[in-house]
Amino acid sequence: MVTAWVLGAAAALLLGLFILGIIMVFSAFGRNIIAEEISLEALPAEFDGFRILFITDIHRRRLPEALLAPLAGKIDAVFLGGDMTEKGNPLSRLADNMKLVSSLAPVYAVHGNHDYKAKTNLADNVIRASGARLLINENVFIEHNGQKLVLTGVDFPRQGGKKGYAPLPAVPSRQTQLCRIILVHDPLWLTSQDTVPCDLILAGHTHGGQVVLPFGLQMHADPFYRRYNAGKFSIPRKDGSGEEARLLISRGFGTAHLPLRWRSPAEIHVLTLRRGEDSGRGGA
Structure with missing residues:
Protein backbone atom coordinates (compact mmCIF):
# COMPACT_ATOMS: atom_id res chain seq x y z
CA MET A 1 0.00 0.00 0.00
CA VAL A 2 2.74 2.47 0.99
CA THR A 3 4.84 1.55 -2.04
CA ALA A 4 1.88 2.11 -4.38
CA TRP A 5 1.22 5.51 -2.77
CA VAL A 6 4.88 6.54 -3.15
CA LEU A 7 4.92 5.45 -6.78
CA GLY A 8 1.70 7.32 -7.43
CA ALA A 9 3.02 10.47 -5.79
CA ALA A 10 6.27 10.23 -7.77
CA ALA A 11 4.34 9.77 -11.02
CA ALA A 12 2.16 12.79 -10.22
CA LEU A 13 5.25 14.86 -9.43
CA LEU A 14 6.94 13.88 -12.68
CA LEU A 15 3.79 14.67 -14.64
CA GLY A 16 3.55 18.06 -12.92
CA LEU A 17 7.18 18.83 -13.72
CA PHE A 18 6.64 17.79 -17.33
CA ILE A 19 3.62 20.06 -17.69
CA LEU A 20 5.50 22.92 -16.00
CA GLY A 21 8.39 22.40 -18.42
CA ILE A 22 6.04 22.64 -21.40
CA ILE A 23 4.55 25.85 -20.02
CA MET A 24 8.02 27.34 -19.46
CA VAL A 25 9.13 26.49 -23.00
CA PHE A 26 5.89 27.87 -24.44
CA SER A 27 6.40 31.10 -22.47
CA ALA A 28 9.99 31.37 -23.73
CA PHE A 29 8.71 31.51 -27.30
CA GLY A 30 5.96 34.02 -26.62
CA ARG A 31 5.34 36.94 -28.99
CA ASN A 32 4.02 39.75 -26.82
CA ILE A 33 4.06 43.33 -28.05
CA ILE A 34 3.59 45.87 -25.28
CA ALA A 35 2.34 49.25 -26.46
CA GLU A 36 2.82 52.02 -23.92
CA GLU A 37 3.37 55.75 -23.65
CA ILE A 38 6.31 57.44 -21.96
CA SER A 39 5.94 61.12 -21.07
CA LEU A 40 9.01 63.31 -20.88
CA GLU A 41 9.00 66.94 -19.81
CA ALA A 42 11.98 67.81 -21.99
CA LEU A 43 10.54 66.21 -25.12
CA PRO A 44 10.11 68.77 -27.91
CA ALA A 45 6.54 69.26 -29.06
CA GLU A 46 7.63 68.12 -32.52
CA PHE A 47 8.45 64.66 -31.08
CA ASP A 48 5.10 64.21 -29.35
CA GLY A 49 3.79 60.92 -30.74
CA PHE A 50 7.23 59.68 -31.89
CA ARG A 51 7.08 55.88 -31.87
CA ILE A 52 9.99 53.56 -31.07
CA LEU A 53 10.11 49.81 -31.57
CA PHE A 54 12.35 48.65 -28.70
CA ILE A 55 13.71 45.10 -28.79
CA THR A 56 16.41 43.68 -26.59
CA ASP A 57 17.98 40.29 -25.83
CA ILE A 58 16.99 38.53 -29.03
CA HIS A 59 19.80 35.98 -28.56
CA ASP A 83 22.37 40.67 -27.19
CA MET A 84 21.25 40.69 -30.79
CA THR A 85 23.03 37.35 -31.16
CA GLU A 86 25.07 34.89 -29.11
CA LYS A 87 27.73 32.22 -29.46
CA GLY A 88 26.62 29.54 -31.89
CA ASN A 89 23.77 31.56 -33.39
CA PRO A 90 23.89 31.39 -37.21
CA LEU A 91 24.93 34.65 -38.85
CA SER A 92 22.16 34.04 -41.39
CA ARG A 93 19.56 34.29 -38.62
CA LEU A 94 21.07 37.55 -37.37
CA ALA A 95 21.06 38.82 -40.97
CA ASP A 96 17.37 37.92 -41.39
CA ASN A 97 16.47 39.66 -38.14
CA SER A 102 15.71 47.67 -41.00
CA SER A 103 12.71 47.46 -43.32
CA LEU A 104 10.53 49.07 -40.66
CA ALA A 105 12.40 52.27 -39.74
CA PRO A 106 15.94 53.57 -39.06
CA VAL A 107 17.70 51.20 -36.64
CA TYR A 108 20.04 52.08 -33.76
CA ALA A 109 21.75 49.36 -31.73
CA VAL A 110 24.22 48.74 -28.90
CA HIS A 111 26.23 45.69 -27.90
CA GLY A 112 25.26 43.38 -25.05
CA ASN A 113 27.47 40.91 -23.22
CA HIS A 114 26.47 37.96 -25.41
CA ASP A 115 27.31 39.88 -28.58
CA TYR A 116 30.93 39.73 -27.43
CA LYS A 117 30.73 35.96 -26.99
CA ALA A 118 29.77 35.54 -30.64
CA LYS A 119 31.99 36.16 -33.68
CA THR A 120 31.78 39.86 -32.93
CA ASN A 121 33.52 41.29 -35.98
CA LEU A 122 31.44 39.20 -38.35
CA ALA A 123 28.24 39.96 -36.44
CA ASP A 124 29.01 43.68 -36.45
CA ASN A 125 29.52 43.54 -40.21
CA VAL A 126 26.10 41.94 -40.59
CA ILE A 127 24.49 44.56 -38.36
CA ARG A 128 26.08 47.48 -40.22
CA ALA A 129 25.41 45.93 -43.64
CA SER A 130 21.68 46.03 -42.83
CA GLY A 131 21.89 49.82 -42.58
CA ALA A 132 21.63 49.86 -38.79
CA ARG A 133 23.70 52.35 -36.81
CA LEU A 134 25.76 50.48 -34.20
CA LEU A 135 26.49 52.96 -31.42
CA ILE A 136 29.72 52.41 -29.51
CA ASN A 137 29.84 55.06 -26.78
CA GLU A 138 28.62 57.76 -29.11
CA ASN A 139 25.82 60.23 -29.66
CA VAL A 140 23.56 60.48 -32.66
CA PHE A 141 21.05 63.24 -33.29
CA ILE A 142 17.63 62.07 -34.41
CA GLU A 143 15.61 64.61 -36.38
CA HIS A 144 11.84 64.69 -36.57
CA ASN A 145 9.55 67.45 -37.79
CA GLY A 146 12.45 69.92 -37.84
CA GLN A 147 13.57 69.28 -34.24
CA LYS A 148 16.25 67.05 -32.70
CA LEU A 149 16.83 64.78 -29.74
CA VAL A 150 20.04 63.06 -28.65
CA LEU A 151 20.39 59.29 -28.56
CA THR A 152 23.45 58.00 -26.70
CA GLY A 153 24.51 54.41 -27.22
CA VAL A 154 26.49 52.91 -24.32
CA ASP A 155 28.70 49.98 -25.28
CA PHE A 156 28.84 46.99 -22.95
CA PRO A 157 32.43 46.59 -21.66
CA ARG A 158 34.26 43.83 -23.49
CA GLN A 159 35.88 42.78 -20.22
CA GLY A 160 32.52 42.74 -18.43
CA GLY A 161 31.75 44.18 -15.01
CA LYS A 162 29.97 47.32 -13.95
CA LYS A 163 33.14 49.41 -13.60
CA GLY A 164 34.51 48.93 -17.10
CA TYR A 165 32.24 51.37 -18.90
CA ALA A 166 33.68 54.22 -20.91
CA PRO A 167 32.64 57.76 -19.89
CA LEU A 168 29.47 59.01 -21.48
CA PRO A 169 30.21 60.95 -24.67
CA ALA A 170 29.74 64.68 -24.13
CA VAL A 171 26.93 66.55 -25.80
CA PRO A 172 28.05 69.87 -27.36
CA SER A 173 27.30 72.73 -24.98
CA ARG A 174 24.93 74.42 -27.41
CA GLN A 175 22.83 71.23 -27.50
CA THR A 176 22.80 70.18 -23.84
CA GLN A 177 19.22 71.40 -23.54
CA LEU A 178 18.03 68.75 -25.99
CA CYS A 179 16.02 65.78 -24.78
CA ARG A 180 18.42 62.86 -24.34
CA ILE A 181 17.78 59.11 -24.48
CA ILE A 182 20.41 56.60 -23.36
CA LEU A 183 20.35 53.11 -24.84
CA VAL A 184 22.33 50.66 -22.68
CA HIS A 185 22.19 46.89 -22.43
CA ASP A 186 22.56 46.39 -18.68
CA PRO A 187 20.78 48.78 -16.27
CA LEU A 188 23.47 47.96 -13.69
CA TRP A 189 25.45 50.62 -15.60
CA LEU A 190 23.54 53.14 -13.49
CA THR A 191 25.42 52.16 -10.33
CA SER A 192 28.69 53.38 -11.86
CA GLN A 193 27.34 56.83 -12.75
CA ASP A 194 27.78 59.93 -10.57
CA THR A 195 25.00 61.65 -12.51
CA VAL A 196 22.35 60.54 -14.98
CA PRO A 197 22.35 63.32 -17.61
CA CYS A 198 19.37 62.18 -19.64
CA ASP A 199 15.59 62.04 -19.73
CA LEU A 200 15.04 58.38 -20.61
CA ILE A 201 17.10 55.19 -20.26
CA LEU A 202 16.20 52.05 -22.20
CA GLY A 208 12.92 40.04 -15.90
CA GLY A 209 14.59 37.20 -14.01
CA GLN A 210 13.59 34.82 -16.85
CA VAL A 211 12.52 32.20 -14.31
CA VAL A 212 10.93 34.07 -11.40
CA LEU A 213 11.07 31.81 -8.37
CA PRO A 214 8.66 31.81 -5.39
CA PHE A 215 9.22 33.92 -2.27
CA GLY A 216 10.98 36.70 -4.19
CA LEU A 217 14.06 34.58 -4.93
CA GLN A 218 16.22 36.01 -7.71
CA MET A 219 18.47 34.33 -10.24
CA HIS A 220 20.63 37.47 -10.41
CA ALA A 221 23.19 37.80 -7.63
CA ASP A 222 23.55 41.59 -7.53
CA PRO A 223 21.09 43.25 -5.10
CA PHE A 224 20.47 45.99 -7.70
CA TYR A 225 18.27 43.62 -9.68
CA ARG A 226 16.01 42.92 -6.72
CA ARG A 227 14.45 46.29 -7.39
CA TYR A 228 15.43 47.10 -10.96
CA ASN A 229 14.32 43.88 -12.58
CA ALA A 230 11.77 44.83 -15.26
CA GLY A 231 9.32 47.62 -15.95
CA GLY A 240 21.34 68.81 -7.97
CA SER A 241 18.36 69.69 -10.17
CA GLY A 242 15.91 67.49 -8.30
CA GLU A 243 14.76 66.10 -11.64
CA GLU A 244 14.31 62.44 -12.46
CA ALA A 245 15.04 60.31 -15.51
CA ARG A 246 12.69 57.60 -16.69
CA LEU A 247 14.01 54.05 -16.91
CA LEU A 248 12.45 51.19 -18.84
CA ILE A 249 13.91 47.70 -18.38
CA SER A 250 12.62 45.15 -20.88
CA ARG A 251 12.23 41.45 -20.15
CA GLY A 252 13.61 40.91 -23.63
CA PHE A 253 12.55 38.68 -26.48
CA GLY A 254 14.95 35.75 -26.18
CA THR A 255 16.41 33.72 -23.36
CA ALA A 256 19.88 33.17 -21.96
CA HIS A 257 21.15 29.59 -21.75
CA LEU A 258 17.99 27.43 -21.62
CA PRO A 259 14.82 28.35 -23.58
CA LEU A 260 12.70 28.57 -20.45
CA ARG A 261 10.62 31.34 -18.91
CA TRP A 262 8.36 31.41 -15.87
CA ARG A 263 6.36 34.45 -14.71
CA SER A 264 8.50 36.63 -16.98
CA PRO A 265 7.09 36.50 -20.52
CA ALA A 266 9.07 37.44 -23.61
CA GLU A 267 8.26 40.95 -24.78
CA ILE A 268 8.76 43.54 -27.51
CA HIS A 269 7.83 47.19 -26.95
CA VAL A 270 6.23 49.89 -29.05
CA LEU A 271 6.90 53.10 -27.14
CA THR A 272 5.07 56.32 -27.93
CA LEU A 273 6.87 59.39 -26.59
CA ARG A 274 4.65 62.12 -25.15
CA ARG A 275 5.52 65.61 -24.06
CA GLY A 276 4.64 66.15 -20.41
CA GLU A 277 5.14 64.77 -16.92
CA ASP A 278 5.08 61.01 -16.44
CA SER A 279 3.27 60.09 -13.23
CA GLY A 280 4.11 56.40 -13.48
CA ARG A 281 6.59 55.08 -10.90
CA GLY A 282 7.77 51.69 -9.78
CA GLY A 283 8.33 48.46 -11.66
CA ALA A 284 6.00 46.16 -13.48
Missing part, protein backbone atom coordinates in the same frame (compact mmCIF):
# COMPACT_ATOMS: atom_id res chain seq x y z
CA ARG A 60 19.13 33.14 -31.00
CA ARG A 61 15.43 33.72 -31.66
CA ARG A 62 14.05 34.59 -35.07
CA LEU A 63 12.01 37.79 -35.03
CA PRO A 64 8.41 37.16 -36.17
CA GLU A 65 7.87 38.82 -39.55
CA ALA A 66 4.09 38.37 -39.38
CA LEU A 67 4.03 40.34 -36.13
CA LEU A 68 6.51 43.09 -37.01
CA ALA A 69 6.06 43.71 -40.74
CA PRO A 70 2.69 45.49 -40.23
CA LEU A 71 4.55 48.12 -38.15
CA ALA A 72 6.29 49.48 -41.26
CA GLY A 73 5.27 53.12 -41.66
CA LYS A 74 3.78 53.17 -38.17
CA ILE A 75 6.99 53.57 -36.18
CA ASP A 76 9.72 56.18 -36.45
CA ALA A 77 12.77 54.29 -35.17
CA VAL A 78 13.94 50.88 -33.99
CA PHE A 79 16.19 50.63 -30.92
CA LEU A 80 18.00 47.34 -30.28
CA GLY A 81 19.24 47.05 -26.70
CA GLY A 82 21.99 44.45 -27.10
CA MET A 98 18.42 42.79 -39.08
CA LYS A 99 16.89 42.85 -42.56
CA LEU A 100 13.42 42.70 -41.03
CA VAL A 101 13.85 45.50 -38.50
CA ALA A 203 17.80 48.78 -21.05
CA GLY A 204 17.40 45.02 -21.00
CA HIS A 205 19.76 42.22 -19.92
CA THR A 206 17.76 41.10 -16.88
CA HIS A 207 15.17 39.02 -18.79
CA LYS A 232 9.28 51.41 -15.61
CA PHE A 233 11.09 53.40 -12.92
CA SER A 234 12.00 56.95 -11.99
CA ILE A 235 15.71 57.54 -11.31
CA PRO A 236 17.13 60.69 -9.60
CA ARG A 237 19.45 62.50 -11.98
CA LYS A 238 21.83 63.26 -9.07
CA ASP A 239 22.88 66.55 -10.61
Whole structure:
Protein backbone atom coordinates (compact mmCIF):
# COMPACT_ATOMS: atom_id res chain seq x y z
CA MET A 1 0.00 0.00 0.00
CA VAL A 2 2.74 2.47 0.99
CA THR A 3 4.84 1.55 -2.04
CA ALA A 4 1.88 2.11 -4.38
CA TRP A 5 1.22 5.51 -2.77
CA VAL A 6 4.88 6.54 -3.15
CA LEU A 7 4.92 5.45 -6.78
CA GLY A 8 1.70 7.32 -7.43
CA ALA A 9 3.02 10.47 -5.79
CA ALA A 10 6.27 10.23 -7.77
CA ALA A 11 4.34 9.77 -11.02
CA ALA A 12 2.16 12.79 -10.22
CA LEU A 13 5.25 14.86 -9.43
CA LEU A 14 6.94 13.88 -12.68
CA LEU A 15 3.79 14.67 -14.64
CA GLY A 16 3.55 18.06 -12.92
CA LEU A 17 7.18 18.83 -13.72
CA PHE A 18 6.64 17.79 -17.33
CA ILE A 19 3.62 20.06 -17.69
CA LEU A 20 5.50 22.92 -16.00
CA GLY A 21 8.39 22.40 -18.42
CA ILE A 22 6.04 22.64 -21.40
CA ILE A 23 4.55 25.85 -20.02
CA MET A 24 8.02 27.34 -19.46
CA VAL A 25 9.13 26.49 -23.00
CA PHE A 26 5.89 27.87 -24.44
CA SER A 27 6.40 31.10 -22.47
CA ALA A 28 9.99 31.37 -23.73
CA PHE A 29 8.71 31.51 -27.30
CA GLY A 30 5.96 34.02 -26.62
CA ARG A 31 5.34 36.94 -28.99
CA ASN A 32 4.02 39.75 -26.82
CA ILE A 33 4.06 43.33 -28.05
CA ILE A 34 3.59 45.87 -25.28
CA ALA A 35 2.34 49.25 -26.46
CA GLU A 36 2.82 52.02 -23.92
CA GLU A 37 3.37 55.75 -23.65
CA ILE A 38 6.31 57.44 -21.96
CA SER A 39 5.94 61.12 -21.07
CA LEU A 40 9.01 63.31 -20.88
CA GLU A 41 9.00 66.94 -19.81
CA ALA A 42 11.98 67.81 -21.99
CA LEU A 43 10.54 66.21 -25.12
CA PRO A 44 10.11 68.77 -27.91
CA ALA A 45 6.54 69.26 -29.06
CA GLU A 46 7.63 68.12 -32.52
CA PHE A 47 8.45 64.66 -31.08
CA ASP A 48 5.10 64.21 -29.35
CA GLY A 49 3.79 60.92 -30.74
CA PHE A 50 7.23 59.68 -31.89
CA ARG A 51 7.08 55.88 -31.87
CA ILE A 52 9.99 53.56 -31.07
CA LEU A 53 10.11 49.81 -31.57
CA PHE A 54 12.35 48.65 -28.70
CA ILE A 55 13.71 45.10 -28.79
CA THR A 56 16.41 43.68 -26.59
CA ASP A 57 17.98 40.29 -25.83
CA ILE A 58 16.99 38.53 -29.03
CA HIS A 59 19.80 35.98 -28.56
CA ARG A 60 19.13 33.14 -31.00
CA ARG A 61 15.43 33.72 -31.66
CA ARG A 62 14.05 34.59 -35.07
CA LEU A 63 12.01 37.79 -35.03
CA PRO A 64 8.41 37.16 -36.17
CA GLU A 65 7.87 38.82 -39.55
CA ALA A 66 4.09 38.37 -39.38
CA LEU A 67 4.03 40.34 -36.13
CA LEU A 68 6.51 43.09 -37.01
CA ALA A 69 6.06 43.71 -40.74
CA PRO A 70 2.69 45.49 -40.23
CA LEU A 71 4.55 48.12 -38.15
CA ALA A 72 6.29 49.48 -41.26
CA GLY A 73 5.27 53.12 -41.66
CA LYS A 74 3.78 53.17 -38.17
CA ILE A 75 6.99 53.57 -36.18
CA ASP A 76 9.72 56.18 -36.45
CA ALA A 77 12.77 54.29 -35.17
CA VAL A 78 13.94 50.88 -33.99
CA PHE A 79 16.19 50.63 -30.92
CA LEU A 80 18.00 47.34 -30.28
CA GLY A 81 19.24 47.05 -26.70
CA GLY A 82 21.99 44.45 -27.10
CA ASP A 83 22.37 40.67 -27.19
CA MET A 84 21.25 40.69 -30.79
CA THR A 85 23.03 37.35 -31.16
CA GLU A 86 25.07 34.89 -29.11
CA LYS A 87 27.73 32.22 -29.46
CA GLY A 88 26.62 29.54 -31.89
CA ASN A 89 23.77 31.56 -33.39
CA PRO A 90 23.89 31.39 -37.21
CA LEU A 91 24.93 34.65 -38.85
CA SER A 92 22.16 34.04 -41.39
CA ARG A 93 19.56 34.29 -38.62
CA LEU A 94 21.07 37.55 -37.37
CA ALA A 95 21.06 38.82 -40.97
CA ASP A 96 17.37 37.92 -41.39
CA ASN A 97 16.47 39.66 -38.14
CA MET A 98 18.42 42.79 -39.08
CA LYS A 99 16.89 42.85 -42.56
CA LEU A 100 13.42 42.70 -41.03
CA VAL A 101 13.85 45.50 -38.50
CA SER A 102 15.71 47.67 -41.00
CA SER A 103 12.71 47.46 -43.32
CA LEU A 104 10.53 49.07 -40.66
CA ALA A 105 12.40 52.27 -39.74
CA PRO A 106 15.94 53.57 -39.06
CA VAL A 107 17.70 51.20 -36.64
CA TYR A 108 20.04 52.08 -33.76
CA ALA A 109 21.75 49.36 -31.73
CA VAL A 110 24.22 48.74 -28.90
CA HIS A 111 26.23 45.69 -27.90
CA GLY A 112 25.26 43.38 -25.05
CA ASN A 113 27.47 40.91 -23.22
CA HIS A 114 26.47 37.96 -25.41
CA ASP A 115 27.31 39.88 -28.58
CA TYR A 116 30.93 39.73 -27.43
CA LYS A 117 30.73 35.96 -26.99
CA ALA A 118 29.77 35.54 -30.64
CA LYS A 119 31.99 36.16 -33.68
CA THR A 120 31.78 39.86 -32.93
CA ASN A 121 33.52 41.29 -35.98
CA LEU A 122 31.44 39.20 -38.35
CA ALA A 123 28.24 39.96 -36.44
CA ASP A 124 29.01 43.68 -36.45
CA ASN A 125 29.52 43.54 -40.21
CA VAL A 126 26.10 41.94 -40.59
CA ILE A 127 24.49 44.56 -38.36
CA ARG A 128 26.08 47.48 -40.22
CA ALA A 129 25.41 45.93 -43.64
CA SER A 130 21.68 46.03 -42.83
CA GLY A 131 21.89 49.82 -42.58
CA ALA A 132 21.63 49.86 -38.79
CA ARG A 133 23.70 52.35 -36.81
CA LEU A 134 25.76 50.48 -34.20
CA LEU A 135 26.49 52.96 -31.42
CA ILE A 136 29.72 52.41 -29.51
CA ASN A 137 29.84 55.06 -26.78
CA GLU A 138 28.62 57.76 -29.11
CA ASN A 139 25.82 60.23 -29.66
CA VAL A 140 23.56 60.48 -32.66
CA PHE A 141 21.05 63.24 -33.29
CA ILE A 142 17.63 62.07 -34.41
CA GLU A 143 15.61 64.61 -36.38
CA HIS A 144 11.84 64.69 -36.57
CA ASN A 145 9.55 67.45 -37.79
CA GLY A 146 12.45 69.92 -37.84
CA GLN A 147 13.57 69.28 -34.24
CA LYS A 148 16.25 67.05 -32.70
CA LEU A 149 16.83 64.78 -29.74
CA VAL A 150 20.04 63.06 -28.65
CA LEU A 151 20.39 59.29 -28.56
CA THR A 152 23.45 58.00 -26.70
CA GLY A 153 24.51 54.41 -27.22
CA VAL A 154 26.49 52.91 -24.32
CA ASP A 155 28.70 49.98 -25.28
CA PHE A 156 28.84 46.99 -22.95
CA PRO A 157 32.43 46.59 -21.66
CA ARG A 158 34.26 43.83 -23.49
CA GLN A 159 35.88 42.78 -20.22
CA GLY A 160 32.52 42.74 -18.43
CA GLY A 161 31.75 44.18 -15.01
CA LYS A 162 29.97 47.32 -13.95
CA LYS A 163 33.14 49.41 -13.60
CA GLY A 164 34.51 48.93 -17.10
CA TYR A 165 32.24 51.37 -18.90
CA ALA A 166 33.68 54.22 -20.91
CA PRO A 167 32.64 57.76 -19.89
CA LEU A 168 29.47 59.01 -21.48
CA PRO A 169 30.21 60.95 -24.67
CA ALA A 170 29.74 64.68 -24.13
CA VAL A 171 26.93 66.55 -25.80
CA PRO A 172 28.05 69.87 -27.36
CA SER A 173 27.30 72.73 -24.98
CA ARG A 174 24.93 74.42 -27.41
CA GLN A 175 22.83 71.23 -27.50
CA THR A 176 22.80 70.18 -23.84
CA GLN A 177 19.22 71.40 -23.54
CA LEU A 178 18.03 68.75 -25.99
CA CYS A 179 16.02 65.78 -24.78
CA ARG A 180 18.42 62.86 -24.34
CA ILE A 181 17.78 59.11 -24.48
CA ILE A 182 20.41 56.60 -23.36
CA LEU A 183 20.35 53.11 -24.84
CA VAL A 184 22.33 50.66 -22.68
CA HIS A 185 22.19 46.89 -22.43
CA ASP A 186 22.56 46.39 -18.68
CA PRO A 187 20.78 48.78 -16.27
CA LEU A 188 23.47 47.96 -13.69
CA TRP A 189 25.45 50.62 -15.60
CA LEU A 190 23.54 53.14 -13.49
CA THR A 191 25.42 52.16 -10.33
CA SER A 192 28.69 53.38 -11.86
CA GLN A 193 27.34 56.83 -12.75
CA ASP A 194 27.78 59.93 -10.57
CA THR A 195 25.00 61.65 -12.51
CA VAL A 196 22.35 60.54 -14.98
CA PRO A 197 22.35 63.32 -17.61
CA CYS A 198 19.37 62.18 -19.64
CA ASP A 199 15.59 62.04 -19.73
CA LEU A 200 15.04 58.38 -20.61
CA ILE A 201 17.10 55.19 -20.26
CA LEU A 202 16.20 52.05 -22.20
CA ALA A 203 17.80 48.78 -21.05
CA GLY A 204 17.40 45.02 -21.00
CA HIS A 205 19.76 42.22 -19.92
CA THR A 206 17.76 41.10 -16.88
CA HIS A 207 15.17 39.02 -18.79
CA GLY A 208 12.92 40.04 -15.90
CA GLY A 209 14.59 37.20 -14.01
CA GLN A 210 13.59 34.82 -16.85
CA VAL A 211 12.52 32.20 -14.31
CA VAL A 212 10.93 34.07 -11.40
CA LEU A 213 11.07 31.81 -8.37
CA PRO A 214 8.66 31.81 -5.39
CA PHE A 215 9.22 33.92 -2.27
CA GLY A 216 10.98 36.70 -4.19
CA LEU A 217 14.06 34.58 -4.93
CA GLN A 218 16.22 36.01 -7.71
CA MET A 219 18.47 34.33 -10.24
CA HIS A 220 20.63 37.47 -10.41
CA ALA A 221 23.19 37.80 -7.63
CA ASP A 222 23.55 41.59 -7.53
CA PRO A 223 21.09 43.25 -5.10
CA PHE A 224 20.47 45.99 -7.70
CA TYR A 225 18.27 43.62 -9.68
CA ARG A 226 16.01 42.92 -6.72
CA ARG A 227 14.45 46.29 -7.39
CA TYR A 228 15.43 47.10 -10.96
CA ASN A 229 14.32 43.88 -12.58
CA ALA A 230 11.77 44.83 -15.26
CA GLY A 231 9.32 47.62 -15.95
CA LYS A 232 9.28 51.41 -15.61
CA PHE A 233 11.09 53.40 -12.92
CA SER A 234 12.00 56.95 -11.99
CA ILE A 235 15.71 57.54 -11.31
CA PRO A 236 17.13 60.69 -9.60
CA ARG A 237 19.45 62.50 -11.98
CA LYS A 238 21.83 63.26 -9.07
CA ASP A 239 22.88 66.55 -10.61
CA GLY A 240 21.34 68.81 -7.97
CA SER A 241 18.36 69.69 -10.17
CA GLY A 242 15.91 67.49 -8.30
CA GLU A 243 14.76 66.10 -11.64
CA GLU A 244 14.31 62.44 -12.46
CA ALA A 245 15.04 60.31 -15.51
CA ARG A 246 12.69 57.60 -16.69
CA LEU A 247 14.01 54.05 -16.91
CA LEU A 248 12.45 51.19 -18.84
CA ILE A 249 13.91 47.70 -18.38
CA SER A 250 12.62 45.15 -20.88
CA ARG A 251 12.23 41.45 -20.15
CA GLY A 252 13.61 40.91 -23.63
CA PHE A 253 12.55 38.68 -26.48
CA GLY A 254 14.95 35.75 -26.18
CA THR A 255 16.41 33.72 -23.36
CA ALA A 256 19.88 33.17 -21.96
CA HIS A 257 21.15 29.59 -21.75
CA LEU A 258 17.99 27.43 -21.62
CA PRO A 259 14.82 28.35 -23.58
CA LEU A 260 12.70 28.57 -20.45
CA ARG A 261 10.62 31.34 -18.91
CA TRP A 262 8.36 31.41 -15.87
CA ARG A 263 6.36 34.45 -14.71
CA SER A 264 8.50 36.63 -16.98
CA PRO A 265 7.09 36.50 -20.52
CA ALA A 266 9.07 37.44 -23.61
CA GLU A 267 8.26 40.95 -24.78
CA ILE A 268 8.76 43.54 -27.51
CA HIS A 269 7.83 47.19 -26.95
CA VAL A 270 6.23 49.89 -29.05
CA LEU A 271 6.90 53.10 -27.14
CA THR A 272 5.07 56.32 -27.93
CA LEU A 273 6.87 59.39 -26.59
CA ARG A 274 4.65 62.12 -25.15
CA ARG A 275 5.52 65.61 -24.06
CA GLY A 276 4.64 66.15 -20.41
CA GLU A 277 5.14 64.77 -16.92
CA ASP A 278 5.08 61.01 -16.44
CA SER A 279 3.27 60.09 -13.23
CA GLY A 280 4.11 56.40 -13.48
CA ARG A 281 6.59 55.08 -10.90
CA GLY A 282 7.77 51.69 -9.78
CA GLY A 283 8.33 48.46 -11.66
CA ALA A 284 6.00 46.16 -13.48
